[in-house]
Amino acid sequence: MPQPELPEPAHAEVDSMLSRKFGREVANYFAGSPLNRLSFLRTDHPFLSAALKHPSTSFLLFNNMSPLAKDPTQLEYVKLEDVKPLIGEDPYSKSEKQIIEEYNSTITIPQLLFLGLDESKISGFEHDIYHGAPYFAIDVTPKGTIKLKAEKLIEIIKSRGLQFVEGRMHMSLPAPQAAIYAQARALLDWNARNPFCAGCGQPTLSINAGTKRTCPPTDMASITEKGAIDSTIVGEPAKDRPDCVTRKGISNLSFPRTDPTVIMAVLSADSERVLLGRQKRWPPLWYSTLAGFVEPAESVEEAVRREVWEESGVKLGRVVIHSTQPWPYPANLMIGAIGQCIPGGEEIHLKHDPELDDAKWVSMAEVKEALEVGTSGLGEDAGPDYKEGGLRLPPRTAIANRLLTAVTGGFLEEHSHAPKM
Ligand SMILES: [Zn+2]
Known part of the structure; x- marks a missing residue:
């Protein structure tokens, strides 16, 4: 099934001090209501x-x-x-x-x-x-x-x-x-x-x-x-x-509930690799970013560091918020973040909370290629350029895809020339 266009961020073309410092706003799928x-x-x-x-x-x-x-x-x-x-x-x-x-x-x-x-x-x-x-x-x-x-x-x-x-x-x-x-x-x-x-x-x-x-x-x-x-x-x-x-x-x-969830692209300390995980019920070769619920009396940054350590053993330092996505299944707000390992914190350990079937470090180049040729809804076929055995990632309607696109596409460079994404 073809992937739909994403919503345009509000007032995307307006120049402002904030957009010059922090780059262009990202509007995720399920946001952007008319x-x-x-x-x-x-x-x-x-x-x-x-x-x-x-x-x-x-x-x-x-x-x-x-x-x-x-x-x-x-x-x-x-x-x-x-x-x-x-x-x-x-x-x-x-x-x-x-x-x-x-x-x-x-x-x-x-x-x-x-x-x-x-x-x-x-x-x-x-x-x-x-x-x-x-x-x-x-x-x-x-x-x-x-x-x-x-x-x-x-x-x-x-x-x-x-x-x-x-x-x-x-x-x-x-x-x-x-x-x-x-x-x-x-x-x-x-x-x-x-x-x-x-x-x-x-x-x-x-x-x-x-x-x-x-x-x-x-x-x-x-x-x-x-x-x-x-x-x-x-x-x-x-x-x-x-x-x-x-x-x-x-x-x-x-009042209706909105349950905050964190979802994060995790970078190695040298910014050369990205941490991906897979759940047991996913088809082979399918990976995504890590995610989990924010707990009561916990900041978003703390939740990101805790979830990543619990699920993968990886230790994070700085965490920044990238964008957010309403997720109506049933009442989540996905808070998309990017976190970076502290030096020496990359060792993977899956035994704390055995939620993941696997977690691994993947090179920027491999993630970038998978974003180009290996994305689709869970269980659907990838595009015609996909080579059998290659890494599979979520479609761009998922915030995980936007986070990975950001870290492999220039988000980490100086914001004065932040790219359109
Ligand atoms: Zn009552």
Whole structure:
């Protein structure tokens, strides 16, 4: 499969003191979204309602975290008319306060997300000083009380020749679509994984256009037990739920997670070689940079040094941050770094933490050649110039590739002539 173009860094052509000192910014795949998220408008239901109903609005559907697409290189969006049977006429017709007051734990509400406005599109949608084409995402996975409606919707969508593209890595989308997909997937996944309150174990309710969850103080289910489905008809006050620690203090909300991960290109003390590792489950000849989670109360630089030592025994000195990559599987931010060995710290020892099948030092020339002829998605074929038996590396949509490209391509030279990469 051809590798897509990477996103352009924002304002890449603007000369600045920072770019002269530190070189050009690197924008990695899954970043570079065309959407303005307008996070401060997520509680503004009149705004969300107007955005939802605008003719230019696009809805991206996910079924079991698989996005709707024409094929693996092109997402497909649907219109409000398509999703109304599932989400209703206007899920934002009531205020957030009202929705919390009317919370009913026995009714499944389809998970809806406001993603933002694509300001590059002249769509006619305007709100105050903000304009662009609105984007929403919806989890249409059949479950709970929406199971039948969701199944029907999926059936209709599939009859148009569209598909929910399965698989974990959607690395073949054009960069702007990949960024929209990543935002939607990360948030839908977080909502799906957090149906219960971490403080008290009771069910939670999605608010803030899908970006927060709250533990409502009352539950209409106490009334529906008497036979009424629509609690608003009954007019009885909802029953209090047991007390919860999350309803006290300054914030009664649960926020989405972003878990920092470090991933690093490691140089020998003489800058002549790069450290690569391979995991047991990878095909033969496949290598990449080392990576691992940042632990609580640890700096990024410390995490890089710790992970490299634990996995390979190699001892690092100076560490610099190169670039970062959102990674929606499920909620990571990959912090790409470059680290250099202290003199004499190159000895490889795989026995501390036996996570890697192998780790080895590779010459700059061999890494450079593999970047030119030996990259692809895991298990896919390399390009036509690849020679059997040669080193295999991740595609350029992976930050590991960008880090290796940087260290073999001039990033280490004086920044006054930092290359475009
Ligand atoms: Zn709670």
